[in-house]
Amino acid sequence: MSPPAESAPLSGRQPKAVRNALAVLEEVIAAGPGVTAKEISAALKLPPATTYRLLNLLVAEGYLVRLPDLRGFALGRRAGRLTVPAAARPPAAARAVVERLRQRVRWGVHLASYHSGRLTMIDTDPDHPPTGAAVLARFPHASALGKLLLADQPDWRAAVPELRRFTVHTVTDPARLAREVADVAQRQLARQCGELHPDRGCLAVPIHDVASGALVAGLAVSGPAERVAGPNVELVELLTEHAGQLAPLLA
Incomplete structure (x- = not known):
């Protein structure tokens, strides 16, 4: 039988x-x-x-x-x-911090959550819509917010199902991406210059739980590739300042 x-x-x-x-x-x-x-x-x-x-x-x-x-x-x-349940909407106090940053910069400001190890946009700039949430979640190698998540992983390769090329600037070489991810982990700063769209760039900093130190969110500014993703000390300082304000609100 x-x-x-x-x-x-x-x-x-x-x-x-x-x-x-x-x-x-x-x-x-x-x-x-x-x-x-x-x-x-x-x-x-x-x-x-x-x-x-x-x-x-x-x-x-x-x-x-x-x-x-x-x-x-x-x-x-x-x-x-x-699907994993979507991350909760940030509290009003956190949204107020993000809105203050939007009033101080001329480009888009976005807040992402890393709930359950997945990139989820939880507060996007209505005047400067980001790339689709599904693309950002599936291809973290091509965005600044995604690179923050990869830099926090024990093995970033397990979080990237496909190194898809979106533009000529998208980093798809594993060795080069490994070096970039290591640099993000060291500097606590991620850049993306024309990797999703040729003329758009992004700068992102991590937000860590104040008690455990775990990565909980990322704060990003997106805009013209060379203006945003290039060397910009003042913008980095603004992002870091506001990320610090958000940390106790997103624990």
Whole structure:
């Protein structure tokens, strides 16, 4: 008598199929609603037939849905069960500190949380919207806030599923990125100059729990690449000052 289906060992192809299905889900999250099967196939370098088969399976199981015009896909209701609960909105006192910094600089000011080891934007500048939250969370190597998170990891490579290149300035060489992450850890300061968008840059400093010293958040200024991410002592001092004010409020 053959063993029950649930106890049968995995075949050689099954683990790869599972990885591909998860990669498809990740791509839909990163690309956003409306991404097409063709775009997913190209991004993941999967054969079109394999991509369509995985998409149909994920739709049937409720993890994805087809948009009404049938031209693209979005996350389904079951996908919500796979996510970590969003970080809580910062308290009013913390939001007030962030707003004071916005009044002192001409560019965008953003606050991110590292709740559960994941980058989550919790206070973004409405006048200077940042890159999409899903992209920032999935590709931490390409943002200043993401590099703060990598610098806090025992092994930053485990937090980077893919070193995707967004522009010619995106650091995708593992050795170079390792040096940069080590520098961020030493200086407690991260820079990103044209790595997500050619003309945009970002400067970020960490916020640590005052009692445990754990990394809890990051404060960033984004704007023209050379003006923000280049040498800017006054801007670094402003960021550090306000990060210090935020630390006891975000514990």
